[in-house]
Amino acid sequence: MFLKKITLMRENIPSFEKYPFTIPIIKGLHEIDIQSNVTFFVGENGSGKSTLLEAIADKCDFNTAGGGRNNIYDLYASESVLGEYIRLSWMPKITNGFFLRAESFYHFATYLDKVDTTGFRNYGGRSLHSQSHGESFLSLFLHRFKGKAIYLLDEPEAALSPSRQFTFLKVIHDLVSKGDAQFIIATHSPILLGYPNAHILSFDDQKITEIDYEMTDHYQLTKYFLQNRERFLSELFEED
Template sequence: MFLKKITLLREEIQSTNRYPFSIPAIRTLDEINLQSNVTFFVGENGSGKSTLLEAIADKCEFHTAGGGRNNLYDVYAADSVLGSYIRLSWLPKVTNGFFLRAESFYHFATHIDEVDESGFKDYGGKSLHEQSHGESFLSLFLHRFKGKAIYLLDEPEAALSPTRQLTFLRIIHDLASHGNAQFIIATHSPILLGYPYADILSFDGEKIEKIDYEMTEHYQITSYFMQHRERFLEELLKEEE
């Protein structure tokens, strides 16, 4: 592990009524102690998990629309609001890594097309635009993710089939289990959340709390749906009287 603690600089905040400090999980944040090489952020849309992940990327000096320290390109509204209000504690500090933002990956791929002079060796040997969405994500994970680094991933499952999510779990394990990489991942995937050596931090309550896999809404709803599909759908889709 490299990143040990995330601290909110409360003395710098002028008002908790303004975004993003109005988000309950952010408003009540003091500090997060990271204890695993793989940490998942979970929560409903708008719960603050992606906002905090983006702020971490900003403090790491990664491009907040996606990329590492050396990826410089213009994307509208790519700045982090929260980044100036957190402090990261490292031991040791690393500068290598990557921020994946699924929703703006197209812009990153276009940037790589414009600047790559190595035959896309870090991306499977061809342009990310010449690969399917899922293939381009796996090419990134397989070829660019290496060495001592921190990887911040916002919904990486967006382009991955269930089978490829399992492949991605193996990639995470190979990198993290040797102590060469740290992952912080915001996700809705019950498959990725099942990684047995991870900590899961929930953003759904009034404050950020560590929870067990079986207590996540992602596991509970998926499990119930699989076991009671017909009853679940009958209740969900029945017409109102």
């Protein structure tokens, strides 16, 4: 691993009454110890997992609209206020990596169309806009992700079918098994969360806690639905 610890510098925060410090998870944050090369952030929308991931990207000097250190373009509301108030502890410090924001990936692809002079060598040899959404994500994972690096991914499953999520798991495994990659991933996918020996941190219940895969809502709800589909839907659609 490279990134070992995330610390909220609480003494520097002028007020906990302003966003993002009003988010319960952020308000109660002190330190997070990173215990695996693959760490997942899970929780309901609005729980703070994407906010924290964006702050880590900001502290890594990655473009918080999506990209790496050398991808310079502007996107409205892409700045991270929280990034000014966290400290990252490294061993060793690395500068290579990438921040993926599924919601702004279109803008990253547009930026590449304007600046790429290599024939999209790091993206499968084609403009990301000329590929389907899922193909463009996989092109990024298969060709751009390499070498000693940290990868911060916000909902990478957004464009991936279940079968392509399995392909992405293989990408993670191949990079991590070489000992030169670290992943922190915010996700809702029970497939991705199944990666072996991953460290899963839940952002529910107003505090960050380690949770086993089988105890996540993602696993339990998916399992219950698959095993009790008719009953589940009947209860869901039942009139009051």
